[in-house]
Amino acid sequence: MAHIQFVDELVREYLLYRGFTSTLKSFDNDLKADKDKGFRVDKIIEQILHFINVSDLNGLKEYWSHLDNFVFSKLEIHFQPAIRKMEYSLYKLYLVTAVQGNGGVKNERVTEFLSKMLPELQGQNEWKEWFMLPYIQKPEENLSFSLYFTRSWQDSVLVSLHNLLATVFQCMPQPTLTSYESDAAMVKRLQDELATLRLQSKMQPQAPEKTSPIGHQSRLAQYSERLSGPLPLVDDFCAVPSEHLESGAREAKGLRGLIRQMGGSPVMGRKTSRSQSQN
Structure with a gap:
């Protein structure tokens, strides 16, 4: 983002x-x-890894709780299982990193984690064996834990975390201000296409007019009504031959609708905020 x-x-x-x-x-x-790090995935992962590497359980839990409350809570319910699974994978990575630490501090950190997390994890089957971790001499050689001590599993956790955050940030509802650039680019693209259409109409040989001026004015009047826009916008299409009227109307109607939306947004006006406050 x-x-x-x-x-x-x-x-x-x-x-x-x-x-x-x-x-x-x-x-x-x-x-x-800013705890969201400007929604930069690499910076968020860097912060999470810092808490894991220094065995800061409180920092890790508080940071994930922040993401949960201010980011993940805005998502649809079907995202929640993946988010919970990712959270528990990070806790397991925390324990593995603590065990691989130097000195006798490792068992202290592991015991502290299991003691603090007991109320939350004790009822879950996938965590039953983890409460035996402090009493296993070489967990990296144990069948229940050997997978978690491999580099491939640890890397897969970080890749999954990166993909999850990137997906979440793309699916999150965006404020109007952050979408103004894409809206402006769309307006510019539509204007360029309309300019090209007018140029092509001027270069094409004009067929003899088979309809009366009254009939032509009637079509333009209907065309103007479909556009539902001011006269200057309609006048841009006056030179378009009749066979292009329908496609031009669709383009202009989309352009007009976009301009109306931008005119009622916080970027270019206050119409949206006033209507919302009235509701």
């Missing part, structure tokens, strides 16, 4: 332009403390 960083810069530029220095300072402070 690289466009998030771009929008952040636009907000900073606007605040600076307006002279809202205190607001800009608060905004910069919030960006520095």
Whole structure:
């Protein structure tokens, strides 16, 4: 979601332009403390790995709880099993990393984890064997745990986490401000296509007019009504031959609808916010 960083810069530029220095300072402070890392997947994984590598269970749980409350909670219910499975895989990676640590601290960290997580995990079948982990001398050689100590499993957890976050961020509802760039690009594309259509109509040989001026004006009137837009927008299509009217109408209607939506959004107006507040 690289466009998030771009929008952040636009907000900073606007605040600076307006002279809202205190607001800009608060905004910069919030960006520095942003737990979502600007929705950059690599930065989020880096933060999670930091908690795992230093055996910071509280930090890991609090960070995942933040993602759960402010990111995952916005998703549809069918995403939840995959999210819970990913959370438990990270807990297992936490234990494996703690066991592989140097010194006698490893058993202390493992015991601390199992003690704190007992109320949450004790009723789940997949965690029953893990409560024996502190008492196994070489868990990497044990049939129940050997898989989790392989590099391939640990890498697969990180790849799955990356794919999950990337998918989640794409499926999340986006604020209007973050979609303005794609909307503007669509408007530009439609304008270019309409300009090309007008140019092609001028280059084509004009067939003798078989209909009366009254009939032609009638078609234009119907065309104008379908567009439901101001006269300048209709006038752009006055030079389009009759065989292009239907396709041009669909393009222009889509363009008009997009412009109306942008005009009622927080980017270019206040119509949306007022209507929502009335509701």
